Amino acid sequence: MTPIDAKRPLQLNDQGQLRHFLSLDGLPRELLTEILDTADSFLEVGARAVKKVPLLRGKTVCNVFFENSTRTRTTFELAAQRLSADVISLNVSTSSTSKGETLFDTLRNLEAMAADMFVVRHADSGAAHFIAEHVCPEVAIINGGDGRHAHPTQGMLDMLTIRRHKGGFENLSVAIVGDILHSRVARSNMLALKALGCPDIRVIGPKTLLPVGIEQYGVKVYTDLAQGLKDVDVVIMLRLQRERMAGGLLPSEGEFYRLFGLTTARLAGAKPDAIVMHPGPINRGVEIESAVADGAHSVILNQVTYGIAVRMAVLSMAMSGQNAQRQFEQENAQ
Numbered sequence: 190m191t192p193i194d195a196k197r198p199l200q201l202n203d204q205g206q207l208r209h210f211l212s213l214d215g216l217p218r219e220l221l222t223e224i225l226d227t228a229d230s231f232l233e234v235g236a237r238a239v240k241k242v243p244l245l246r247g248k249t250v251c252n253v254f255f256e257n258s259t260r261t262r263t264t265f266e267l268a269a270q271r272l273s274a275d276v277i278s279l280n281v282s283t284s285s286t287s288k289g290e291t292l293f294d295t296l297r298n299l300e301a302m303a304a305d306m307f308v309v310r311h312a313d314s315g316a317a318h319f320i321a322e323h324v325c326p327e328v329a330i331i332n333g334g335d336g337r338h339a340h341p342t343q344g345m346l347d348m349l350t351i352r353r354h355k356g357g358f359e360n361l362s363v364a365i366v367g368d369i370l371h372s373r374v375a376r377s378n379m380l381a382l383k384a385l386g387c388p389d390i391r392v393i394g395p396k397t398l399l400p401v402g403i404e405q406y407g408v409k410v411y412t413d414l415a416q417g418l419k420d421v422d423v424v425i426m427l428r429l430q431r432e433r434m435a436g437g438l439l440p441s442e443g444e445f446y447r448l449f450g451l452t453t454a455r456l457a458g459a460k461p462d463a464i465v466m467h468p469g470p471i472n473r474g475v476e477i478e479s480a481v482a483d484g485a486h487s488v489i490l491n492q493v494t495y496g497i498a499v500r501m502a503v504l505s506m507a508m509s510g511q512n513a514q515r516q517f518e519q520e521n522a523q
Contacts, residue, residue, distance in 0.1 A: 252269075300325055363391065369399050
């Protein structure tokens with residue numbers, strides 16, 4: 190993980206503004222708070238009769254998904270459209286790369302389309318960083334999820350959800366439950382919660398689904414669900430990612446649900462006003478009971494709504510950072 194995160198200065202321009210959005214690692218608390226504040230202001234746009242602002246008028250946002258997604262791709266499309274950008278969505282997993290084209294060659298062909306921003310989702314950790322290193326200077330790169338590494342906009346929409354329902358982070362206990370090993374969402378959430386001042390971050394799961402050295406994130410590790418959920422304010426359930434697993438990590442999905450599935454009875458161990466979150470898609474009866482997913486504690490659908498606002502914030506801030514960088518370079522060249 191270190192070789193990837195060592196590249197994080199790529200994300201900021203010379204004035205400390207957002208230039209690319211690749212990972213939450215190393216980003217200052219002030220910048221994360223600015224993203225949340227900007228997203229808050231965009232929530233009002235979604236309630237209007239005309240759901241558009243002109244901030245990215247004349248700009249082209251290209252969604253480049255090397256890995257299948259519905260929720261992330263759709264919310265990025267809506268976010269760009271609400272900012273008045275032109276949007277192109279490419280499902281590259283069924284296109285050139287399946288015919289043997291390299292990531293570098295695909296990048297060069299996309300650059301030829303004269304897009305101003307690429308939203309990239311890729312199965313390989315570090316793909317978004319690679320593209321940001323090699324893309325022409327006028328293009329901003331947003332990481333829509335890369336391998337097991339990072340999903341920074343999901344992390345920030347989760348933070349916005351928590352802030353809107355709990356008011357802040359300084360006195361919270363947050364539990365992240367399930368397949369921590371394969372989850373880029375878990376990593377982004379741990380980094381964001383730590384940066385925003387959450388004092389009690391817990392990860393809960395079977396030993397086979399907990400990464401070695403996870404304590405470096407400043408979290409408490411539990412292998413017993415009841416113990417880990419005791420008196421927490423927020424429960425973030427994770428999808429069991431069978432597609433990323435080698436054999437032998439779990440005896441069965443039924444056994445996982447018996448020990449780590451979130452049921453009404455188990456949720457009773459959390460605080461009475463605890464909220465339940467899930468990045469989706471939900472596997473009902475595997476990591477969460479339907480009565481919980483659809484119940485009064487659930488804010489899962491709110492997350493989707495907040496996701497559009499967060500992605501609007503990131504797109505607009507990254508484009509502003511790119512414009513400011515170009516102006517800075519032009520002024521210094523004179």
